[in-house]
Amino acid sequence: xxxxxxxxxxxxxxxxxxxxxxxxxxxxxxxxxxxxxxxxxxxxxxxxxxxxxxxxxxxxxxxxxxxxxxxxxxxxxxxxxxxxxxxxxxxxxxxxxxxxxxxxxxxxxxxxxxxxxxxxxxxxxxxxxxxxxxxxxxxxxxxxxxxxxxxxxxxxxxxxxxxxxxxxxxxxxxxxxxxxxxxxxxxxxxxxxxxxxxxxxxxxxxxxxxxxxxxxxxxxxxxxxxxxxxxxxxxxxxxxxxxxxxxxxxxxxxxxxxxxxxxxxxxxxxxxxxxxxxxxxxxxxxxxxxxxxxxxxxxxxxxxxxxxxxxxxxxxxxxxxxxxxxxxxxxxxxxxxxxxxxxxxxxxxxxxxxxxxxxxxxxxxxxxxxxxxxxxxxxxxxxxxxxxxxxxxxxxxxxxxxxxxxxxxxxxxxxxxxxxxxxxxxxxxxxxxxxxxxxxxxxxxxxxxxxxxxxxxxxxxxxxxxxxxxxxxxxxxxxxxxxx
Amino acid sequence: xxxxxxxxxxxxxxxxxxxxxxxxxxxxxxxxxxxxxxxxxxxxxxxxxxxxxxxxxxxxxxxxxxxxxxxxxxxxxxxxxxxxxxxxxxxxxxxxxxxxxxxxxxxxxxxxxxxxxxxxxxxxxxxxxxxxxxxxxxxxxxxxxxxxxxxxxxxxxxxxxxxxxxxxxxxxxxxxxxxxxxxxxxxxxxxxxxxxxxxxxxxxxxxxxxxxxxxxxxxxxxxxxxxxxxxxxxxxxxxxxxxxxxxxxxxxxxxxxxxxxxxxxxxxxxxxxxxxxxxxxxxxxxxxxxxxxxxxxxxxxxxxxxxxxxxxxxxxxxxxxxxxxxxxxxxxxxxxxxxxxxxxxxxxxxxxx
Numbered sequence: 001x002x003x004x005x006x007x008x009x010x011x012x013x014x015x016x017x018x019x020x021x022x023x024x025x026x027x028x029x030x031x032x033x034x035x036x037x038x039x040x041x042x043x044x045x046x047x048x049x050x051x052x053x054x055x056x057x058x059x060x061x062x063x064x065x066x067x068x069x070x071x072x073x074x075x076x077x078x079x080x081x082x083x084x085x086x087x088x089x090x091x092x093x094x095x096x097x098x099x100x101x102x103x104x105x106x107x108x109x110x111x112x113x114x115x116x117x118x119x120x121x122x123x124x125x126x127x128x129x130x131x132x133x134x135x136x137x138x139x140x141x142x143x144x145x146x147x148x149x150x151x152x153x154x155x156x157x158x159x160x161x162x163x164x165x166x167x168x169x170x171x172x173x174x175x176x177x178x179x180x181x182x183x184x185x186x187x188x189x190x191x192x193x194x195x196x197x198x199x200x201x202x203x204x205x206x207x208x209x210x211x212x213x214x215x216x217x218x219x220x221x222x223x224x225x226x227x228x229x230x231x232x233x234x235x236x237x238x239x240x241x242x243x244x245x246x247x248x249x250x251x252x253x254x255x256x257x258x259x260x261x262x263x264x265x266x267x268x269x270x271x272x273x274x275x276x277x278x279x280x281x282x283x284x285x286x287x288x289x290x291x292x293x294x295x296x297x298x299x300x301x302x303x304x305x306x307x308x309x310x311x312x313x314x315x316x317x318x319x320x321x322x323x324x325x326x327x328x329x330x331x332x333x334x335x336x337x338x339x340x341x342x343x344x345x346x347x348x349x350x351x352x353x354x355x356x357x358x359x360x361x362x363x364x365x366x367x368x369x370x371x372x373x374x375x376x377x378x379x380x381x382x383x384x385x386x387x388x389x390x391x392x393x394x395x396x397x398x399x400x401x402x403x404x405x406x407x408x409x410x411x412x413x414x415x416x417x418x419x420x421x422x423x424x425x426x427x428x429x430x431x432x433x434x435x436x437x438x439x440x441x442x443x444x445x446x447x448x449x450x451x452x453x454x455x456x457x458x459x460x461x462x463x464x465x466x467x468x469x470x471x472x473x474x475x476x477x478x479x480x481x482x483x484x
Numbered sequence: 485x486x487x488x489x490x491x492x493x494x495x496x497x498x499x500x501x502x503x504x505x506x507x508x509x510x511x512x513x514x515x516x517x518x519x520x521x522x523x524x525x526x527x528x529x530x531x532x533x534x535x536x537x538x539x540x541x542x543x544x545x546x547x548x549x550x551x552x553x554x555x556x557x558x559x560x561x562x563x564x565x566x567x568x569x570x571x572x573x574x575x576x577x578x579x580x581x582x583x584x585x586x587x588x589x590x591x592x593x594x595x596x597x598x599x600x601x602x603x604x605x606x607x608x609x610x611x612x613x614x615x616x617x618x619x620x621x622x623x624x625x626x627x628x629x630x631x632x633x634x635x636x637x638x639x640x641x642x643x644x645x646x647x648x649x650x651x652x653x654x655x656x657x658x659x660x661x662x663x664x665x666x667x668x669x670x671x672x673x674x675x676x677x678x679x680x681x682x683x684x685x686x687x688x689x690x691x692x693x694x695x696x697x698x699x700x701x702x703x704x705x706x707x708x709x710x711x712x713x714x715x716x717x718x719x720x721x722x723x724x725x726x727x728x729x730x731x732x733x734x735x736x737x738x739x740x741x742x743x744x745x746x747x748x749x750x751x752x753x754x755x756x757x758x759x760x761x762x763x764x765x766x767x768x769x770x771x772x773x774x775x776x777x778x779x780x781x782x783x784x785x786x787x788x789x790x791x792x793x794x795x796x797x798x799x800x801x802x803x804x805x806x807x808x809x810x811x812x813x814x815x816x817x818x819x820x821x822x823x824x825x826x827x828x829x830x831x832x833x834x835x836x837x
Contacts, residue, residue, distance in 0.1 A: 398768035
């Protein structure tokens, strides 16, 4: 083994990453009884004060779920999940709603502070409206008035079900049907809360919308449901960021995100995910099974996914675009970092149905330690998608000889006028690049950070400014020790 | 027995684009055995008829050892007879050895090249029958095999699984020319088991209203191994071209180098191309890349030729020939290269007719 390889090995051994956000906030929790049954579903629905149609929708999903099998095609391995051995609903006792942040439990605010997300400052400085989800119930909703003025609806989905039933009925489950897949169906039955956004015709949402998800109560899976509808000619940028406290039991997270873009509308959805990845021995960590899908329903609509995935023990996530409207555009920018015993199986689907549809996929996978990182994607051009265009680039970077990087792209074309291009590379950090940096007096750690940041740059650039800073830090934190 | 040997449907992921069970219908492959013969055996090639009793040790040592998929399991279980060939240590065979497959049903062949042996192999098929062929190839240290497989247009189901193992410094070059069948599947499973082993695969498919699936799996089991793949497809009418290529680099196989390219031209109508270039990498000191592209002829190139007074039809022909040519130049044997070129030209005439 060359000295450089040895060094890389040593540095990977040093990867015993201290999860900076590993702490538990001690707030009294209110829980549904353990286990999953029709009663659990009824309990959640009753807690939320939901109308009958919603309860029926949930029960339908639950009954369907009973007949479904957990998918096994992804390259992730984990002990069988006992779905009866978890709590499906937890809420801070201190509800109902606060009128201002001052009334919010100070411990909650403390939690956010530790995360480096001072709510006040962030709102003031960045002009970000934060619908902070602490476990399952929204406790602080801000900037409501300004959004009201613009006519934008930005509220917890439980509220939307009560206040805007027609809108919810019209769009919920139309992108990710109740029967879509095992985890999405589970979510449909037991989703506790989430976010609803509706941007009316011709409105450009005046600020970045943001929700910080936190998983807090031990043994509580979190089942978020997000629905974003951009009506004709509107624009919205939505930010989702997550951290979770440290603990040893594995936690299940099965979220569903649905996006609908009508004629000329544009949705930009950005995610920074750094949930607890488990310790350096692969103990604990979040199981993250997420179904995210956007429907470019209208002509000239656009949906853009950007994700920075550094956390979770298991990531199973394929944000996709259905390019139904003519001239619609889908984009997927992804950085997936897997360290220690993390397993990430992530990618996207671009389904070209309409004429002149375009899609672009940029995926950067980084594996270190004993982690397995898989890109799994599909680009499919249907017969009527005249002049469809796709460009895909998937690059993998391996740090150390114990990890794995895998690429599984499916390319299907049924239209002669379509053009699809796919490129993929796998490599380690080039020794000559490292040498070049070292030679100029840049330290080993700094040099690798520089090179990795350069490797990810195309994706980082896609993030809104407020997020790009956090994301860049995360890339550094995730690989800390592995690189110097 | 039938349950264990059930034929794959499209619900089996590796057969997603080739529904074998449906193409064959209730009859399946049947129970009969197809034939394989060697046309004009060159001197120095040892031949054993697998129907004969008392198999020699080299057959016992290798027969049925490499095959590993559902379809080859069926041919191993059901084929009677077949052929085994051995090129002894150090023997370099200059003439082309030709394997001819005919008849309906299952058939097996085994080819062993001992240390330092060299051979050029060509495979030919009669198109009239449904066939399931299984070919195992063992390359000893420093052995060299040039392999050209040409499968004609067929209205039947034609499947072949080719399994190879390569020892230290062995070199394999394979070319796969495919003109489509009701269902055509050529599956290659290549294990680079010795340092310095190389596998270079190329292929062209020219399809008018037929199906051709080339599926490859190259395993870099040890380091300092090399593989390249270049597959070009021209698809028209209701044809479907499939390429599934998987490159696996095992843990510790440092110094592996792999390149994989698959490109398809869709000419018209309802043609379909499905490409799946897959990488599975467990070592860090590697160079692996793959590229895939699907599209029509480049409009700029076409315009350039038209601007020089070349009629559109002719310009298209030129560009299609050029597109396929770099996969054809990989055929080392000049005679075989010309044979394949001729077959490609004939097929292209059918495509544009």
